[in-house]
Amino acid sequence: MGERCLKAVIFDFDGVIVDTEPLHYRSFQVVLEPLGLGYSWQEYVDRYMGFDDRDAFIEAFRAGGRSLDQSGLEELIALKASLFQDVVTEGVSAYPGVVALISALSAEVPLAICSGALRSDIEPILRILAIENAFTVMVTAEEVAASKPDPASYVLAVRKLATAFPDRGITAACCVAIEDTPAGIVSASGAGIPVVAVTNSYSADHLSKASRIVSSLADLTIADFKTIVTT
Known part of the structure; x- marks a missing residue:
């Protein structure tokens, strides 16, 4: 598989991109x-x-x-x-380093958002942060019958990515999800996606089912994500 296995990165929204x-x-x-x-x-x-x-x-x-x-x-x-x-409207800010990470990743692989929030909650904040064009695919609460920890939203995100990029061979195992909650980790893992968990909302001991746990996304690089899908 090697480095070529990383096909896409899927971000949760609340608690990963912004502290909402x-x-x-x-x-x-x-x-x-x-x-x-x-x-x-x-x-x-x-x-x-x-x-x-x-x-x-x-x-x-x-x-x-x-x-x-x-x-x-x-x-x-x-x-x-x-x-x-x-x-x-009172103001929101991104977690440290996450906008730079999104920019770096989007230059290399397709990105998606998979969130239990409403699309109307997400899109204004993406515009405020000037990252609305970084995500090709978005799966929100309106599109699935069951929320996380059910895997339905992540299954749909992978399906949408594979449809949007038919020549890239996108599969769940070659994506990485970024989550901050136990429910999110169970959801992504249930869809067959390895998970990076960030301790923005829960301590590391609550996130033990993730493939990797970090205290901040600021220091992650695309090389780190490639390692996660090839181990």
Whole structure:
């Protein structure tokens, strides 16, 4: 296989490219607290982080012993998305080194985003960071029936990459996913993709199922990714 095996890199978004988890948490609480369903930041980390908005609301209602029909769920998702856009306008910043890494990788291999966030959450931030053209493929919450840790979103990301670049021979085993949560690692691994985990959201002992764990993406190079898919 050698170095030629690296065919694409797939980035999670929240907690990998930008630190949006506190922004999502704030938006959820504005929606849920008036309903008596608010929860602490630690509960968010322990129970909700890694869910898409749909599953996060379903879980919050389940934990509160409340029912939620599809119409009500859609209204809550739309309200939270609107609130999140307001929060984003206050400013977001990328994690150290990640924009430079994206730039370097995109010059060598196709890049994708595979996220449980809504596309409307992601695209404005990519524009703010001036990296909206770096990603050929994007898989978001609207496109899959089950969120991470289900592998469906990563399976779809690989399929989209293979379709967009039919001459590159893109397979799951020759991609690398970058994740920050246990659910994300299980999702990517379940799709057959090796994973680099970054300790932005969880400590290393929670990310032990990854192929490699790093404290920052700042020092990674394309050579590191090639090593991951050939070991």
